Amino acid sequence: MTASQNVLVAGAGLIGLCTAYSLARAGHRVTLVEKDEVGSGAARGNAGEITRIQATPMPEPEQLTEIFKGVTTRRHYLNIAPVAMPLLSAFGAGFIYNTMPSKVRENTRNLDQLVRGAFAAFDSYHEDGISLDGGGYGFLNSHTSVDALQKFRDNQVARADVFGIERPGQIMLDGDLHDFEPVLDEHVRAGYVANTERYIDPRLFVDELHEKLLELDVEILEHTELVGLNNNTARMRGVEGEITRGFDKAIVATGAWTTPSIDGLSGTRSAFVTSGTGYSYHVKPDRLPGYLLASIDRKTIGVPMSGELRVVGLMDFSSEIQEFSSQRVQHLASQASAFIKGIGDKPRFDEWTGPRPMTPNGLPIISPMKQHPNVIVATGHNMHGLSLGPVTAEVVVSMVEGRPGVVSGAEVDMKPFAL
Ligand SMILES: Cc1cc2nc3c(=O)[nH]c(=O)nc-3n(C[C@H](O)[C@H](O)[C@H](O)COP(=O)(O)OP(=O)(O)OC[C@H]3O[C@@H](n4cnc5c(N)ncnc54)[C@H](O)[C@@H]3O)c2cc1C
Missing domain, CATH: 3.30.9.10 (D-Amino Acid Oxidase, subunit A, domain 2)
Known part of the structure; x- marks a missing residue:
């Protein structure tokens, strides 16, 4: 058991919900903030596929x-x-570069480090009572x-x-x-x-994770948007105005909205996703x-x-x-x-x-920020954020606790997922 930490998770989509759940069941005190409602963004209406053989990076020669x-x-x-x-020029150039066969092989090998643990991570949720029904x-x-x-x-x-x-x-x-x-x-x-x-019904998955978070006393703030953060403090805009919160660790799981418009994220990459x-x-x-x-x-x-x-x-x-x-x-x-x-x-x-x-290489970003090491960005899951949600959460928990991420018995090389 490592010491319990105060962790702020921003974004209650697939990655934020899985991360909040895995952190809470590991004994951490979690606050989850969501700009709309739990399960917004791409969380509920997707195809529900949980797949290993089809979970490959999108850039390929075809x-x-x-x-x-x-x-x-x-x-x-x-x-x-x-x-x-014009907005897509950097993304497009990176994407085209990653369609080279040697890059496709490298990116696939790197992504497979997570993909190989996807089903076992879902099984562990199922053992906790999450049904994985509807498919x-x-x-x-x-x-x-x-x-x-x-x-x-x-x-x-x-x-x-x-x-x-x-x-x-x-x-x-x-x-x-x-x-x-x-x-x-x-x-x-x-x-x-x-x-x-x-395949599962992602609406049920989201609702059941939501229930579990309430059972584990996770504080959930809906209609509360993360607007900026530094190494220890987050600024949020809620229905009652601006709130400031301290944290031991913060996880930025804001999906396609993970852009430099969140103050504090700029300066790492011109656009994350x-x-x-x-x-x-x-x-x-x-x-x-x-x-x-x-x-x-x-x-x-x-x-x-x-x-x-x-x-x-x-x-x-x-x-x-x-x-x-x-x-x-x-x-x-x-x-x-x-x-x-x-x-x-x-x-x-x-x-x-x-x-x-x-992301241009089809890999997620799962990484602490260089200038704010207590802030971990977990986004860019492309077409595979359901398949890779629970396994990503396991890796994030290990980062929060200062341990190397281990998936399917092997230590994950996190460099390909770094900022
Ligand atoms: C049509 C379609 C089909 C798909 N099918 C599959 C599939 O079959 N299998 C699969 O594995 N994946 C699938 N995906 C991909 C999957 O849905 C995404 O990879 C996944 O939703 C990404 O998770 P996320 O948490 O990063 O983003 P999201 O799930 O989009 O969640 C991001 C959340 O952050 C919130 N947010 C944003 N900004 C802020 C802020 N500043 N403060 C607070 N909250 C904020 C948003 O409101 C949202 O709730 C599909 C996607 C689409 C669109």
């Missing part, structure tokens, strides 16, 4: 053609607004091109071997595939199931798929979640951290109904948008 399409049309999963280009096991990855899906599966087989887990199933074609999963559209030619991967906005909505089809359905070519996912189908996709870069476009939801719906039957004529509800905190 993205170069995607970027071209993203700049030239709004009818693509990736969209880059012309007005945002199931198995991703049915599908494609209109047999050759393209073969290549995608080969990569996943290699990743399954890295983690020593069961390899994805064999590819099913045409009639066999449609007999296996009747809701797939006839244009989809090939598919296989990765049985080891799982860039927002990559995604969308989801719900429909009630007559028949739900038996697995999470992913269209690899359309970059769109249909998740059977708590008795409904959640459709998820898109990656937009604009000048706003979070903005909603009904035109883009319409595009997502057209992509989904092109590969899942029986949803195009159903009413959409719970339309949602959330900002992924993207």
Whole structure:
């Protein structure tokens, strides 16, 4: 047991909630501050995937053609607004540099240090009574091109071997595939199931973590925004005006809002993260798929979640951290109904948008600040903040307690995640 410390956690999204929980169960006195409500940002409306074999950094050579399409049309999963280009130039240059095959291998190796502990970290939450309900096991990855899906599966087989887990199933074609999963559209030619991967309803996860924090007497201040901090003190703006709080350690888990606009963060990097906005909505089809359905070519996912189908996709870069476009939801719906039957004529509800905190190399930042060593930044989890939430929290607890982070029995080299 190390001595209990006063820890301030800013941001009650996926990383902040997991971190607050892991700190509180380790015996620390935690205050959690959130500018909106618990589970804002990208916490509730995401695809709910908890995955090892699909948790890889986004920059890879294929993205170069995607970027071209993203700049030239709004009818693509990736969209880059012309007005945002000047703001994105540093991020874009870093991203393109990280698409080099040698960088992809290095970044993947580094991220895997965390990915290999993702499931065990969720298991430890489950042992504490967090249900991880609302979803199931198995991703049915599908494609209109047999050759393209073969290549995608080969990569996943290699990743399954890295983690020593069961390899994805064999590819099913045409009639066999449609007999296996009747809701797939006839244009989809090939598919296989990765049985080891799982998905949950992130709304339940957020609500259950919230309950646990209340049971552990964590102080939760909603509608309270972190506006600045130094090595020992945080300044916050709440409903009743400005508050100042001292702390032993502070964790900045403000997701896509982790920018130099928080006074005290500037001077480390010109921008920590860039927002990559995604969308989801719900429909009630007559028949739900038996697995999470992913269209690899359309970059769109249909998740059977708590008795409904959640459709998820898109990656937009604009000048706003979070903005909603009904035109883009319409595009997502057209992509989904092109590969899942029986949803195009159903009413959409719970339309949602959330900002992924993207970094140029696809790795999160989990690091004390050089000028304020008591402040630990934990952000930039890109497309994997649910998968990596509990394991990130374990590493943050070890930093707070001055111990090296150990994941799956191996000490984590934190340099790739440093500021
Ligand atoms: C469409 C979509 C699908 C996704 N699917 C998956 C998936 O299947 N699996 C997966 O692992 N990941 C997925 N993700 C990514 C995942 O949602 C993010 O990586 C994750 O939410 C990042 O967690 P975070 O805590 O850093 O940010 P967030 O969850 O966005 O939380 C940040 C919180 O900080 C608060 N905040 C901001 N500024 C301040 C401030 N100054 N003071 C106080 N509070 C502040 C915000 O209001 C927010 O509540 C998806 C994302 C999107 C958009």
